[in-house]
Amino acid sequence: MKKKTTLPLILALVAGLIISGCQQNKRQEATDLLYDSKKEGELFLHMDMVKEMISSVSNPVEMSSLLQKAGVIYSQDLLNPAGNIDDYNTNFQRALNLGVYGTNLVYMNIYDRTLSTLRYLSNVRQLAADLRIEQFFDYETLNRLSESSRNIDSVLFITNTGFDNMSRYLIEQDRSNIAILISTGTWIESLYIATHVQTIPGNRDYINMRIGEQKKVLDNLLLLLYAYREEPDFNWLFEDLMDLKKIFEDVKISYVYAEPTMQELNGVLIVIDNSMSEVIISDNTIEKIANKVAEIRTRVIG
Amino acid sequence: MSEEILKALMQLFALIAKQDVGISEKERNFVENFLKQQLNESTVKEYLALFDGFISSDREKNSENTIESGEHRLTSVKDSVKTLGIAKKINRTLTQKQKIVVLVRLFELINSDKNFTPQRMAMIDTAADVFNITREEQLAISTFVIQNDSNKADIPEILIIGCKNAFLEHSHFIHSPQLDGKIFILRIKSVDLYFLKYKGDDEVLLNGLPVKSNRVYLFANGSVIKPAKGKPVFYTDVAARFITDPTGLHITLRAENIYLTFPNGTVGLQDINLEETTGKMMAIMGSSGSGKTTLLNILSGIQTPARGNVFVNGKDLYEQKDLIKGIIGYIPQDDLLIEELTVWENLYYSTKLVYKNLSSEQITEKLEKVLISLGLFHIKDLKVGNPLDKRISGGQRKRLNIGLELIREPSVLFVDEPTSGLSSRDSENVMELLKELTIKGKLVFVVIHQPSSEIFKMFDKVLILDEGGYQIYYGNPVEAPIYFKRIDNQINSDIGECPRCGNVNPESIFSIVESQIVDEYGRSTGKRKVQPWEWANFFKKTQKTELIKESFRELPDTSAKPGWLKQISVFFGRDLKSKLSNRQYILLNLFEAPVLAMLLAFVIRYIEDPSSGSYIFRENDNIMPYLFMCTIVALFIGLIVSAEEIFKDRKILKRESFLNLSRSSYLYSKVSILFIISAIQALLFVWVGNSILEIEGMFFEYWLVFFSVAAFANVLGLNISSAFNSAVTIYILIPFLIIPQMVLTGAMFSFDKINRGLGGGSEKVPVIAEIMPSRWAFEALAVNQFVNNEYEKQFYTMRQLESVFNYKNVYYIPELKGIIEQYISNTNRAEKFPIDPLDIELLYHEVQKENNSEYVSFHNIVFNDSDKLNINDFNLEVANDLKLYLDDLHEFYRQNFNSINRRIDNLISEKTSSPEGRQSYQSIYDMHYNTYLARFAKNTMAPLPMVRLNNKLIQKIDPIYLNPQNNSYLDFRAHFLAPVKNFMGGQVPTLYFNVGVIWIFTILAFATLYFNALKRLVDYFEEYSILKRKNNKN
Secondary structure (H helix, E strand, O other), X not given: OHHHHHHHHHHHHHHHHHHHHHHHHHHHHHHHHHHHHHHOOOOOOOHHHHHHHXXXXXXXXXXXXXHHHHOEEOOHHHOOOHHHHHHOOOHHHHHHHHHHHHHHHHHHHHOOOHHHHHHHHHHHHHHHHHOOOHHHOOHHHHHHHHOOHHHHHHHHHHHHHHHHHHHHXXXXXXXXXXXXXXXXXHHHHHHHHHHHOEEOHHHHHHHHHHHHHHHHHHHHHHHHHHOOOXXXXXXXXXXXXXXXXXXXXXXXXXXXXXXXXXXXXXOEEEEEOOOEEEEEOOHHHHHHHHHHHHHHHHHHHO | OOHHHHHHXXXXXXXXXXXXXXXXXXXXXXXXXXHHHHOOHHHHHHHHHHHHHHHHHHHHHHHHHOOOHHHHHHHHHHHHHHHHHHHHHHHHHOOHHHHHHHHHHHHHHHHOOOOOOHHHHHHHHHHHHHOOOOHHXXXXXXHHHHOOOOOOOOOOOEEEEEOOOOOOOOOEEEEOOOOOOEEEEEEEOOOOEEEEEEEOOOOOEEOOEEOOEOOEEEOOOOOEEEOOOOOOEEHHHHHHHHOOOOOOOOOEEEEEEEEEEOOOOOEEEEEEEEEEEOOOEEEEEEOOOOOHHHHHHHHHOOOOOOEEEEEEXXXXXXXXXXXXXXXXXXXXXXXXXXXXXEHHHHHHHXXXXXXXOOOHHHHHHHHHHHHHHHOOHHHOOOEOEOOOOEOOOHHHHHHHHHHHXXXXXXXXXEEEOOOOOOOHHHHHHHHHHHHHHHHOOOEEEEEOOOOOHHHHHHOOEEEEXXXXXXXXXXXXXXXXXXXXXXXXXXXXXXXXXXXXXOOOOHHHHHHHHOOEEEOOOOOEEEEEOOOHHHHHHHHHHHOOXXXXXXXXXXXXXXXXOOOHHHHHHHHHXXXXXXXXXXXXXXXXXXXXXXHHHHHHHHHHOOOOOOOOOOOOHHHOOOHHHHHHHHHHHHHHHHHHHHOOHXXXXXXXXXXXXXXXXXXXXXXXXXXXXXXXXXXXXHHHHHHHHHHHHOOOOOHHHHHHHHHHHHHHHHHHHHHHHHHOOOHHHHHHHHHHHHHHHHHOOOOOOOHHHOOHHHOOOOOOOOHHHHOOHHHHHHHHHHHHHHHOOHHHHHHHHHHHHHHHHHHHHHHHHHHHHHHHHHHHHHHHOOOOOOXXXXXXXXXXXXXXXXXXXXXXXXXXXXXXXXXXXOOOOOOHHHHHHHHHHHHHHHHHHHHHHHHHHHHHHHHHHHHOOOHHHHHHHHHHHHHHOOHHHHHHHOOOOOOOOEEEEOOEEEEOOOHHHOOOOOOOOOOOOOOOOOOEEEEOOEEEEHHHHHHHHHHHHHHHHHHHHHOOHHHHHHHHHHHHHHHHHHHHHO
């Protein structure tokens, strides 16, 4: 009896030991990874510079105010389909599209599209988690807030602070590349919506002006991306944006400086740039920009 | 006897009587007497006239022809032919026993005037030959009828009862000193009939009726001869002289002063004494509830009395149980048959369990013999069926039950109510079978209720119990009515059986024993005339202790039973055969698992994208619930298949406990069959379920877990089926066994969110869940599905590192730093208690952990002053040091996180760089990775990524990437969904470790089953509650 019951036990033990042996090998592999990491070179850009430049790129909420002012007509077709998230496997794709979806989220929220909002919110959260920066989104709160259109402001606020904090954190963590990509994604999507959205006819000019102003922002972005241009994916992005820059060269901006002021907008303190800049941009250029940005965006959202 | 036969007999008598010398007065008287025995007065005359008619008609013919002896010869030839014709006619209607009786009567006829002419003898020979009676027996009969001298009757077929032993060489002898003359007893072995003849002048009574000298009487079962003076001679005494047990075994069973009290306080048995020896059949009778079956159980050793002993050949039945067990057989009232098997198979497996050395030919031969003697040979291939679904009759079932014991031939056999529910014909058949056993030298105890006279007389002795377990009679059955009548002062009290028909009415005993006092209106008062204890006292006074020479011979060796392994194979074969022959059972069991799997999998096969028609495994949110359901289904199927197994076999086990068979071999065979069934069910379930849900490449692992759980449930089911005594109880119990397992798998309710009193929300899995095999199974499946799928495999090691570094970088180190910063600022503000002692403990604890971390050898960042991390030594300096240390550590984790994160990214970029690569990457991703399960395994829904429990920080996110930290060598407990388990200093993947744990549970359950621990527990509680109730009453 005794002999018979111990037999399976011994077998199980033997099996266990063999397997744990295998596990040991696996650990070995893990430490190899660790060892290598120490030798790796780091960092291309200075942290403060990146921070400053990124802050000049419009974040999703800025776009919201732009669109609200312009009274644009909502169009679902402009959004990056939520299902595309499954195709984003690399950090490069994820970061860009985190920006894209963030922009979409804000765009939708303005028009009370609560049902779709949840999916986009979940996508933002998912991409952030994949990039291991999930700590900046309190998913539960956002989820709760999204249930009612009265909370739009709060959702926008949390999303916005989430994006800001995320950028700052990434830069501090030596992951500026990710931060830059998120901003680039946001910028491209904003520009895409701005160039493709339908507006009340009289307001088109206002939007076009804002588009023209992006010339400077693009310069900053390219500066940041330049540091990473050698990396495989950055490569095409940089080149494409360079092409865009060439189109933007047709835009003329004259600048009249005035002291900026602070103002509270929906509970958020924002800096109002009081400097007047006069933007001269032809419809032809707008169209060219629209086409180019659509082309780049198609590549971005995969 | 029919008219026709009687007529034929008269003719035969006439034919023989008239030969040679013609009929004498004595012969005619004999015929008249013979007829008087059979018929009433008027018909006797009628038949005597017929006889006379036959004689005279023949005589007339004879008188015409007596002149020439040649013609005379011719007539006797004619008569011979006639005899032949009559004998043949008789042959067709009479049984062998009856034919023997006829022959005896023929001899008696010619003996009445001693005219043994050759003609007459030749006629008798002719008749005997036609009757198929052997020469030896013919000779024995003629010797017995004719000879009155003991010396001339000295043949082995004859027994002589007399006062002096005249040197007899062959015949048997019983000494009866005061008897005048001799009593001769003839035994016809082939039909087991006894005849009696008395030669002497005393008044000798046969069953209370006087015996005429020199007349032959049938000496039937249970008869008793009483000489005028001296001891009576019983049938069994006679039979015992003739029969010598072929095995030469002599067994005595002696019960002394047996007392028994039931747990509820009622008295079961009071001072029972008995003594029996080989070759006897004893009846235990009594009104219902008087303790008959209890006594049988005590004598057979199933139950132990409160006081008193039972000795078998001088060996204590209860102390030397193992020695005695094998020679005891027990046939309970209920069936012992396996319903699904045929008559033949039932016997076959029984035989296999009893004899190890028989070849299959020998077994076949043996079985055929037994089946023929049971009269069951023609139905040997019928299934036994159950009493509701009758295939064979009640009598046949009973005979088959007895047949099971016949094969084994135990020396002492206990039979509980063998005739209940049987027709009187079947009852007699069954009793004759048992009687035959005593002739083979067995000792048989039978509990019997309301036996017919015929059956009652078969017993050698009867023990009568009265209410309250009093022994009120023990002795010869025919004597019993006489005894009670005498005490009751009834008329005819000396006549035990009906003088005309020879019936003994056992009912008359009970009507005397239980007769009630009637009031003046003749209504019975419900009070007994004679109380049981009074009867017992009467009995004690009159009891003559009749000493039997107790045998102290060694008991036979019963070790012919097969060995342990062989037993397993016989049990296994028997069980398998009975299961296979139950088509419903097989079909249900075979289809249960795949049908459930299909139902389950089909219902939860879900396509997330409402616009798409193609199923993507990755997007199916139901995989985690599926894993959960797998474990529950396994438990259910495993339990249900086994829950009735032992319960169903209970009765058979009770019988087989006398065979001294090994319990473990029975259990092993049970378990192996169930395991095979479960393995097949697991195979079918996993195959169907996983195919429908398109779970790729995990077949073996799923099967292993499913099978392990089902196997555990099998053994668990066996436990309850052996402990509880009704099917309903067993099925009521199943929810109690399943629901806690469902609740505590960790799938339905997060261990973080269960009652803290039960260990919820702590670092490790709550102890209460650790004892649930379902939790181990579910964890094994979930971890394995996540870690070892084709997609995750590519990255798991890297992602694990990434997760560790991320946790430390984002949550862990900042939290520690926060505590220190709080301290520094508190100190600067000169607060009285700048730091909570618990915080210090926490710092100490966590720094120790970091100092011992597996990465120390890479970064060499160690905090050397950890001994100063206590409330006394902690100061600003230490705090600053600690802060610097944590900064270094933070930097290390940050860098390594970035590095590993980039490496993973590069790997993916590389894989997806080409369109084909991208496609294949995506398809692996879609086919093997499951998003919802991943979310569950990474615990991303957790409200907090890290919690603080007193002096510890506990990681709550990414449990699937967190290797458990254990301090002690044997501590295997871990957090839920840990990818590996620490055990004996190594790490075992969760799948195999958990499966091991389930098997340890299974082995433990098997041990409790083997030692019947659950049954003992249940019995203990039952007894306890009875005692409590009794105390409450008092």
